[in-house]
Amino acid sequence: MSTRPVGLPRWVVVPAALGAVFVLLPLVAVVAQVDWSSFGALITSESSRAALALSLRTSAASTAACVVVGVPMALVLARTRFPGQGVLRSLVLLPLVLPPVVGGLALLYTFGRRGLVGETFPVLGEEIAFSTLAVVMAQTFVALPFLVVSLEGALRTAGERYEVVAASLGARPTTVLLRVTLPLALPGLLSGAVLAFARSLGEFGATITFAGSREGVTRTLPLEIYLQRETDPDAAIALALVLVVVAVLVIGLAGQRRAA
Amino acid sequence: MRLLPLLPAVLLAASGLAACGGDDDGSGAGAGGTGGTTLVVFAAASLTDSFGQLEQDFEASHEGVDVQLQLGGSSDLVTQVQNGADADVLATADEANMDKLSADELGAEPQVFATNTLEIATQPGNPDGIAGLADVAEGSDVDLVTCAPEVPCGAAAQGVAEAAGVALDPVSEEQSVTDVLGKVTSGQADAGLVYRTDVIAAGDEVTGVEVPEAADVVNRYPIAPLASSDQAELAAEFVALVLSDEGQQVLADAGFGAP
Known part of the structure; x- marks a missing residue:
């Protein structure tokens, strides 16, 4: 039964290595720029800690929001057929190609005080304006497609065989979904959630356009980095490194749990 | 092996930040090509x-x-x-x-x-009846937006507030004066501290209110x-x-x- 693995042609390694260098070298350059003597002081300043805490809180909230609405969206896209589905899928993925600033403007025109929804329900508009909720909304808007794409792909790869068997044995649709479909697609869901979290963590354009920038309320780590760069490039670099490390940690932890 | 599909996430977290500055990167130095x-x-x-x-x-x-x-x-x-x-x-x-x-x-x-000097940009027609800095200062009902103190327009805003002897409590401290104006023209904020030139460039979208104290803080x-x-x-x-x-x-x- 044992088969010899099909080896990759050796030339593939060359472009792969070039790609890796292209991505990793800028990271190395960032680390090389860090002023280690003041690193500790720079990343533990009050504004830095407030920004990091806010980023972690909002990214967790937006990832949760992505899971709550993204899982049903991926299920509908992967397991049903209806007219216009292809168009709908493209539209759902739109935030992937939309410049984040445009995404922020779109949210402003929708949920802003003078927006489509915000004007109809002024209380809602007032509530959202310049609030942490607005940050979570902006992050969810840009991160949602990552979860949907990732999970939809996993659902399609898993196929419907086991679901058909479960149904033929008398399981109800909800039972099939919770006991068969989702467990099979769990790795896809997890990597989708990690992608969504990472995208939320790095979110900048939509946040500054839609939510504004105020310490502890709407100024997330990327906004703090961009602002610090104005006066203190060393602090910006130090914070950027923190952002990268947090992202790597989250992804590493999620990968470990998945492997377990 | 299993971590491989997650690798893009690391890059995403870092790239989301980079993407934001994409429209103002320094690529304008290319030769015209017209000879x-x-x-x-x-x-x-x-x-x-x-x-x-x-x-x-x-x-x-x-x-x-x-x-x-x-x-x-x-x-x-x-x-x-x-x-x-x-x-x-x-x-x-x-x-x-x-x-x-x-x-x-x-x-x-x-x-x-x-x-250039600062002015208060209000909603068109100044519906809140803003007459000066005191009307947008801490404790007022007005949602004020300014630049962050780290950028020149924010430093100027702080200077003007000090000259006027009032404390400002903005709902947002923006990265640039364009962002401040955007929050006012979109109606998100009631008022913003921007430059006189921004008020003029915005035309009918905002009404400018002059601030006498701004004369003390001139941007050169x-x-x-x-x-x-x-x-x-x-x-x-x-x-x-x-x-x-x-x-x-x-x-x-x-x-x-x-x-």
């Missing part, structure tokens, strides 16, 4: 309209010369110059940023060519040719145009004060 001469002028974003006009005037009087304007935040522009951007002339919105450049990076001593705009320019003569001529009566008129029309 003529290209003069690259780095100018603060608040100079967009007036320098656009001066660009046309300069090109009209210098046949074969293509002026390329690179507009952006002053600190961004200075960073780009320090990192070897191919610019001939630099005009910033404040002296602090120009001062970051050393004498051997500058082709000549910077000269102040315009000034310096301009200088850069040492790295290989067209020192043309660069000097462009600086001369900005300082000439013709240039000063264009700037005055946009709402800038005389140097």
Whole structure:
């Protein structure tokens, strides 16, 4: 039964290595720029800690929001057929190609005080304006497609065989979904959630356009980095490194749990 | 192996930040390709309209010369110059940023060519009846937006508040004056502290309220040719145009004060 693995042609390694260098070298350059003597002081300043805490809180909230609405969206896209589905899928993925600033403007025109929804329900508009909720909304808007794409792909790869068997044995649709479909697609869901979290963590354009920038309320780590760069490039670099490390940690932890 | 599909996530977290600055990266230094001469002028974003006009005037009087304007935040522009951007002339919105450049990076001593002061931009027609800083200060019902103290317009806002003896409690401290104006024109905020030139450029979208105390905090705009320019003569001529009566008129029309 044992088969010899099909080896990759050796030339593939060359472009792969070039790609890796292209991505990793800028990271190395960032680390090389860090002023280690003041690193500790720079990343533990009050504004830095407030920004990091806010980023972690909002990214967790937006990832949760992505899971709550993204899982049903991926299920509908992967397991049903209806007219216009292809168009709908493209539209759902739109935030992937939309410049984040445009995404922020779109949210402003929708949920802003003078927006489509915000004007109809002024209380809602007032509530959202310049609030942490607005940050979570902006992050969810840009991160949602990552979860949907990732999970939809996993659902399609898993196929419907086991679901058909479960149904033929008398399981109800909800039972099939919770006991068969989702467990099979769990790795896809997890990597989708990690992608969504990472995208939320790095979110900048939509946040500054839609939510504004105020310490502890709407100024997330990327906004703090961009602002610090104005006066203190060393602090910006130090914070950027923190952002990268947090992202790597989250992804590493999620990968470990998945492997377990 | 299993971690492989997650790798893009690391990059995403880092790239989301980079993507935001994508529209103002320094790629304007390319040659025109028309065979003529290209003069690259780095100018603060608040100079967009007036320098656009001066660009046309300069090109009209210098046949074969293509002026390329690179507009952006002053600190961004200075960073780009320090990192070897191919610019001939630099005009910033404040002296602090120009001062970051050393004498051997500058082709000549910077000269102040315009000034700008803050005003309160309110909703059209000023529905909240804002008459001065006290009406937008801490404790008022007005949702005020300013620039962050780290950027020139925010430093000016702090200075004006101090001069007026009031404390401001903005709902948001924005990255740039454009962001402040955007929050007011979109109706998200009731009022914002922006430059007089921004109020004029926004036309009917906002109503400006003058702040007497703003006269104490004047933003001075310096301009200088850069040492790295290989067209020192043309660069000097462009600086001369900005300082000439013709240039000063264009700037005055946009709402800038005389140097």
